[in-house]
Amino acid sequence: MTSLVELAADPELARRYRDNGWWRDTTFLDDLAESVRSRPDSPVLINGRTVDDTVRVVSYREFDQLVRRIAGSLDDLDVRAGDVVAFQLPDWWETAALLLACLRAGVVAQPIVPQLRAREIERALARTGARVCVTVDSWAGYGHARAIAEMAPRLPRLRHRVVYGDAADTGALDFHECFVNRPDPDLSSVSPVHPDQPSMVLFTSGSTGEPKGVLHTCNTIYAGAAGFMAEAVREPGADRAASTMRVSHIACPLWAVFGVLLTGGAGVFQDGADPDQMLDLMVRAETSRLLTSPPSLAKLIAAQRERPRELPSLRTVMTGGTTVPPGMVPMVRETFGVPLRAVWGMTENVVGTTVRADAPHDWSAHSDGTPLPGLEVRVVTPEPEGATGALQVRGASMCVGTITGDIGTITTTGTGHGDWFDTGDVARPDGRGGIRIEGRVADRVYDVNAEVMIPVRDVEEELAQHPCVKDVAIISCKDGARERVCAVVVPGGEPPTLEDLHDLLRERGMTEAYYPDRLEFVDELPRDPMGKLRKYQLREMYDAE
Known part of the structure; x- marks a missing residue:
């Protein structure tokens, strides 16, 4: 496949999604137009x-004007249907306007988070064959334009x-x-x-390995946004x-761009x-709802406790992207x-x-919630009901394809539509x-004798309660054939010993097969811009060391 306009949803599935109200025949452009008329x-x-x-x-009128102007300029630059327009900008309102402008120009938006540097930027642009790249001259001390x-x-x-x-x-222009x-x-x-045509390509965070491009349509995004x-x-x-x-990821646009176009907010x-x-x-915006990651939420809590503000309009706080510590609830x-309220999602399913x-009120300490409309989830395990297993999903918000090589190698099977x-x-x-997320499949650790899958999240949450543990990640690492x-620990004072960690888990009554048998220390755990642990980096550090 050489053009993204050739990628189409299965007609029977598309019909079923529409019949259930999960997909529609309009797009977010129509939602914007309605608000421009009414407010x-x-x-x-x-x-x-x-x-x-x-x-x-920014008013709806002003936002619509910039969306239309950018779309007109993309047409002047000879960008055509199926072409990719990449942009790497800070979290500015113009970044959101670019998302909508690409929809209006009939092209595919490729937002790139500003934290990425030259190696990753070049690989992302090469994979999609982007025709236009919009960036800032420099940001956070990095020369994006020169790179x-x-x-x-x-x-x-x-x-x-x-x-x-x-x-x-x-x-540059x-x-x-x-x-x-x-x-x-x-x-x-x-x-x-078109509502069913790819309109956005997002690269996964790469928390478990090599990133891949994920293709979404207006309708797959709508399926997630409407229920949310x-x-x-x-x-x-x-x-x-x-x-x-x-704004260059999926969560913020879903919540604060596409989502508010649906609500008129x-x-x-x-x-x-x-x-x-x-x-x-x-406070100034009279915020009614907040979506954040647990690491950012911890900072907001600390700042609010240090200098309390009145937030009388705030009714909803949601968090996701990584583990929600029970004590945060x-x-x-x-x-x-x-x-x-805990949220679970991924780039592939919005x-x-x-x-x-x-x-x-305390349920987010025990659960990541129930599926939103249009999505099915199941936990696959050969063990008895209620046991930990692999999480599988399918439904209307799933991406329609992935780019695993370059733009000519698009995979459309196994994306969660039907299968x-x-x-x-x-x-x-x-x-x-x-469901309650316990970790990544790539993070599974087995006791060779007992053949038990270790519940990584449970172990991490217990170890995080140790007074000498500031942060912790449990990984599997190879030591020869074994x-x-x-346990990779960021010390919170005097570094604990492995026996100290075992004593804590023993006090909590945890199965001995779950105990770590190796301890390493780092100053900070590697995380992506969403706050998600990059455990593959830790495994690379400690495998066969």
Whole structure:
């Protein structure tokens, strides 16, 4: 396959998804158009910007204007249906506008998180054959524009570079001259993306190995977003959706861009990670719901406790992307006055499960929730019911294909439409129709004699309670022909001994087969931009060492 426009959903499945209301014949562009008609001057995005220490409040009218102008410029640059437009920008409102502009131009958006550097950027652009790359001159001390200019000769399909900031330094097109300071275009001859056509390619975080490109359509994103919004927005009042996650990933757009287009609300995000600034922005925006990762949430809790703010509109706090420490659940209620609701999802399925609003207030300490409409989940295990096993999913929010090599090698089988998709996660039933994620399949560790799969998450959560353990990861590592259970610990003071860890697990009554038999120390555990542990890096460090 050489063009993404050739990739189509199975007609029978598409019909079933539509019959159930999980897919539709319109797109997020129609949602935007409706809000422009009904609430043109209402805010759609509230964006904190450290670059100039301002808060930018963007109306639906202004947002729509930039979306249309960018789409017109992409057409002027001879970008056509099925072509890929990549962009690597900070968490600015213009990044969200690029997502919608690609839909309007009928092309495929390729957002790239700003933390990636030259090696990973070049590989991502080469794999998709991006025709246009939009970036910033420099951010967080890194020269993005110069890095892309240097790699451009090795990317034969890359035709145009657009730079926000100093474009002249690298001979690129200027973002404002190209996209902003231009007349409103005539788009009558430009066809927007079809709801079932690939509209976004996102590379997985690579937490277990080599990243792959994941292809989503407007409808696979809608299938996740619609059910998610029905759970997240359950009370009357203005919808103000804050997120600390990246606009260039899947979670933040789902929550604070596509999600608010469905509700007619406003997304709230900033381009920095300072928790005090984020809380101040949430106060100003009168935030009603928050989506964040557990590491970021821990910082928000600490900042709020240090300097309490009034957040009377806040009704929902959700968190996911990595393990939710059980102790965080009561801390959120004590600090923000609302229950914490766990969420599980992955790039391939947009969002999968969430703890429901009517669940017990502490349920997120025990569960990652029940499936959202249109998605099925199952735990596959040869062991008795209720045991830990491999988590598989299928349904309307699953991606329609993956790029494992370059744009000509798209895999459409095993993506979870009809067949089951193996998530790579290990889970167990939570006893209430939902699941609890226990770890990754790649993180499975077996006791050779007992043939027991170690519940990695349980062991990590128990060890994290040790006063000398600040952070911990359990991995399997090879020692000759033997696989060993290794605890990689960030000390929280005097480093514990392996026997100290065993004593704790013994006090908690944990099965001896689950005890680590190797202990290593690091200053910090490697995590991706979502806060997810990169355990494959730890295995590379300690295998056969």
